[in-house]
Amino acid sequence: MPGKLKVKIVAGRHLPVMDRASDLTDAFVEVKFGNTTFKTDVYLKSLNPQWNSEWFKFEVDDEDLQDEPLQITVLDHDTYSANDAIGKVYIDIDPLLYSEAATVISGWFPIYDTIHGIRGEINVVVKVDLFNDLNRFRQSSCGVKFFCTTSIPKCYRAVVIHGFVEELVVNEDPEYQWIDRIRTPRASNEARQRLISLMSGELQRKIGLKVLEMRGNAVVGYLQCFDLEGESGLVVRAIGTACTLDKLSSPAAFLPACNSPSKEMKEIPFNEDPNPNPHSSGPSTPLKNQTYSFSPSKSYSRQSSSSDTDLSLTPKTGMGSGSAGKEGGPFKALLRQQTQSALEQREFPFLTLTAFPPGLLVHVGGVVSARSVKLLDRIHNPAFVGIMGNTRSYKLLDWNSFNSDEPETRDAWWAEIRQEIKSHAKALGCHAVVGYSESTSICEEVCILSASGTAAVLNPRFLQEGTVEGSLEQRIEENLPVGCGFCHIPYDELNMPFPAHLTYCYNCRKQKVPDVLFTTIDLPTDAVVVGKGCLIQARLCRLKKKAQAEANATAISNLLPFMEYEVHTQLMNKLKLKGMNALFGLRIQITVGENMLTGLASATGVYLAALPTPGGIQIAGKTPSDGSYEQHISHMQKRINDTIAKNKELYEINPPEVSEEIIGSPIPEPRQRSRLLRSQSESSDEVTELDLSHGKKDAFVLEIDDTDAVEDVHSLLTDVPPPSGFYSCNTEIMPGINNWTSEIQMFTSVRVVRLSSLNLTNQALNKNFNGLCENLLKSLYFKLRSMTPCCLCHVNFTVSLPEDELIQVTVTAVAITFDKNQALQTTKAHVEKTLQRASADSEEPLQFPLELCSDSMPAPAFPAAKEHLESTSSNSGTPAAQRATSVDYSSFADRCSSWIELIKLKAQTIRRGSIKTTVTVEKASPMSDGNFRNRSAPPCASSTVGVVKMTPLSFIPGAKITKYLGIINMFFIRETTSLREEGGVSGFLHAFIAEVFAMVRAHVAALGGNAVVSYIMKQCVFMENPSKNQAQCLINVSGDAVVFVRESDLEAMSTQQPAVNCQTSCPGEVTT
């Protein structure tokens, strides 16, 4: 009996009228946890009942505490007939189960009913008393913290990053064909909500157990998803990154403690299979994977040749050694060994993180992805794995996590995909995959499983529980190449996994870099970027014949490689058109429908200073050709060149001219000669110099050999740039903009269009789909025009194909305003500064390898304690450029601007103060009729509802997160049988999404928080049946509940503290 859950029902308000005769309600409340139920008294005839109940006490196992949600049902008492349910509240009590998070849940919760939506609110207080040291109980994992945030949470420090954790649970879906069932939809939907709540809890607990096994104490980048598989059931699966986190209690305390490992940590007892797939010869067919390169028909001349030998190293060797900055041959090998030893002992060396502690990310190889088509009706047949004739079937490992067959099958599916990802990473010379994510698309009985990530070489320091001397870090940090190390190729340039064109890094001039870099991660904060970034999307539709079962799956799997290829080509062309050379945050979503497939890739394009200037796009006509055709071609060529020039201006891409002395004279290898030539001159003139070898043809030269190709070129040019004052990206931060104001607006926009044509062509379909996405963006820009200058960050498009000829696009993003003038100023300063540093570096002799050898590998490349502190304790979402300038207060102008900023912030403090007080007022006295009699209350007195910010980003601009209160993971179903009366489908969904936001905010407020960060709407499944006047929608959202403090408030506090404290916290904040 390790825990006691205590619940008190205080009051209700705004209840619906349940008795038409009296226009009142006789409400009471049932409080249920597990199998125990308590009831309050009936509060007669009131819409604002004051139950003020006793404490209801549940004595329960901690396992149940983790699995079960607290169920609160509000009912209307009826003497003669059955009591009518008004609605329910599910409260996830998990945040109360670990220290540092919330201690009490207390507040007004919306009472939710699947048919009526929100019907009033109920005030509840929940507490948990834990009796024992819970870690002794193997079945529970109380105490493990969960974070949706895909970086190390702001007020924590990563001691060790243990690696990938995954789990899934399967159950029968209580309702998968809701309209046709005999049971009322409401009953089954309530059952469904309850079940999913339970499954989420169970899943989280099981993941937590795995984390404890690994000696971790937290999961970062936790992503939980539902697969609604219809008849074959309901799958809840989750992935995350197990970490050992240390709470940063105060900035000062953190200074010396930077590298002290936790004493209680022990070596992880892995029962790993060190080499699960020795013949992982990488992608053999394009179907199940796409390692991003320029051609779908890649030749892998050197496949993971190192893996077998490297794996023989024991995890202990080379402990704590290795510097990211030393990239000579010997070092590279050594580093790889260490990384491997740390990572490869794990089944999957994957991290779901997209941003990393400084120094962790050494090199980035490129995007790795894998897809697999599965048939859901074969769920009980394990032999089905690898059913697609043209894919290789893997020998399955024994993942013995479940007793039932079903999860095992699902586990096997995912394991297969992960294996493939892993082998792709190896092919790229990488031993880890970062920015890793998994997704599914289901249509009837066909399911596409997808996984993608970025192959990377990581510094092993964080991945092991080693001891490192902090004093050495400073020195090594100084020798790190600034902001370009991650661009340097991790693979062997003589044995490249795909044809790429290498040059010496334009930043440090020491290492080789590819000409284009695609990644799924966020832009590293120290990356040197020229100009601004922008959202780049590739959009594609493919018609598919309707088919059943295997025939359908085969048809889909035959289409997939072509789609992957086309999406990739589009991305590449659009990137060139923007004059940029790298993509971050790449997310490719392939969606399957009954008669079509869609592909939507989103990424943020940037110009990395380390990479060469991209070449232009060359249009090649068919031969032979006549005069008018030539003219047409040249006209199109001109338009493309104009667009590139315009984009360069728009995104301020003016890479500095690199003088010959700085460059030195790298001797180009024969293969790269043409590449180098082009990169040093203006792109548009140089296109004729392009290497037209097969390998890169698709990337740079568009052959106009048929009408489709002409259309493709046209569609390239139809993408309209955002109106002035707007920027957009799908990453956390926008390169080139850093002076965010505190004004943010998170939103969700949903569009469903019907394609009303019987004889659709791919061409027309593409055009429609493209138009849908473009129009959606245009609408967003229009709606948010009052916020300019602003940037749409973390723009996340999701496509689903709910039925024939219906396309649904859901977008969630956050608009953040910024101060235009300051942003420009700081960017320039930073770029210049880093360039100077880079050129200075290049003159120094190469000394890294020597240093490494002599030093018996004590310290990896880690930042100085001071900088580490800055980046962690201050809002680490603020870009590096900002930090750079704020540290260097040399000019009077700088002081001035920050002084003005200070005053602005002060003003904000005052305004915010009023909100704070009203929150406490609200808690103290729920609104009652008596209040109205109070004549002294001013009209429109400030709202009693505290403001809760929501953002898909991991930070709040201009504020500092002081506490993480726990994960928010909520699942709602809403249904209606009076669709027209509720304003049609738009009215229905609009109201529902608003309600979902409200419920998220209420839960956060009850935990004592004032924001949700890393918010994501993972699912929005909308179904309608207009002829029956019915509709249903299912929404799943998650995020991290936090407490944030405005930096201006912090500043006021820090000025009262000793100067030491002030120094550590101020510089990063003054300029924001």
Added chain:
Amino acid sequence: GPSLAPGARSEISALPEVALRLLARPGAVLAPALGERGPGIAMTSELDIFVGNTTLIDEDVYRLWLDGYSVNDAVALRVRSGILEQTGATAGVLQSDTMDHYRTFHMLERLLHAPPKLLHQLIFQIPPSRQALLIERYYTFDEAFVREVLGKKLSKGTKKDLDDISAKTGITLKSCRRQFDNFKRVFKVVEEMRGSLVDNIQQHFLLSDRLARDYAAIVFFANNRFETGKKKLQYLSFGDFAFCAELMIQNWTLGAVDSQMDDMDVDLDKEFLQDLKELKVLVADKDLLDLHKSLVCTALRGKLGVFSEMETNFKVCDPVQALPPKVLSAQPPASGAEDRTPKIPAPQNLSRGLVNVAAKLTHNKDVRDLFVDLVEKFVEPCRSDHWPLNDVRLFLNQYSASVHSLDGFRHQTLWDRYMGTLRGCLLRLYHD
């Protein structure tokens, strides 16, 4: 933000039907943008929503919605405002945006009916300043509309007249309904409530002080059914009536003497009205009348531009006698205004008129006609004599004050309560 061209409301009817119809179908808007090529390709929007964590409120669209325009009319009006050129948006974008805002307003409307609910609800996160704006605008009414309804019973019967009001004023029927329902809702809530009328309205509807005072006037007028629609009252604005209402609420209601009564600010003090009969003595008692007159005349001689007219009117204020022949003969047609000849449009005079108005207030019918009487018996005579406002003020001040020097008159307090308010009202009502 962009604002609508002035007079947009009146222009809407001139918009070509065709243009509106085109905009009515989102598919038709999208089609040119998406399917210029390829036959049979069309994409119709089934669902299109935008939901912000902070609810977006577009003030211009809110105004259009409040003014009762359909989505299509609103889109057409927004197009006219030049917003497409300013923002580079397409008609489809505008249509979608307008629909979104309309849907939001529709969802908010239920809450706006009880504004405290808007503050306490959790569904829409709206900054307090925006909440105040939403409420204030929702309860703001059109001058033209309120003049049609002021003093009428807020019942179903009146609601049927809304069609006529809409046609007469050019305000959309939808907007008329909203305004009427607002009046009625506020009336129902505060009608039988204890305490200050303005405060009650502010507490329950969270209106600004100004708007709450206006609503107090509307409620007060509706409750007492003051006639405001007569032709001779047409020159008066809502503001004139509201001003009078406030004075009357302050001085003539139960609340003026006892702040603990129910309906204290809504109903006139019946006892007070009964007592007003006592004032009759001022005109019935010849001595008293003469004394009063001479006091006024003495004080005002040389100060009043219209002294002779005043003197004439006052002198012949014997309620028992018919008007003196001299005065009757001296009454020229209204056209001879410039020569300042005394003109008495009716067989009555100022003092008698004012006192008689008081004496009659015991009957509900006469209470309703209060403003008609005031205009007929005071404003019009003075106006036809071209009294400057300042002279009216001097006269009324002296007329009220002199009573204090009348020895035989015992109702000084009553007189002050009556005349203090009436003086203020008359000064406000006295204009062209």
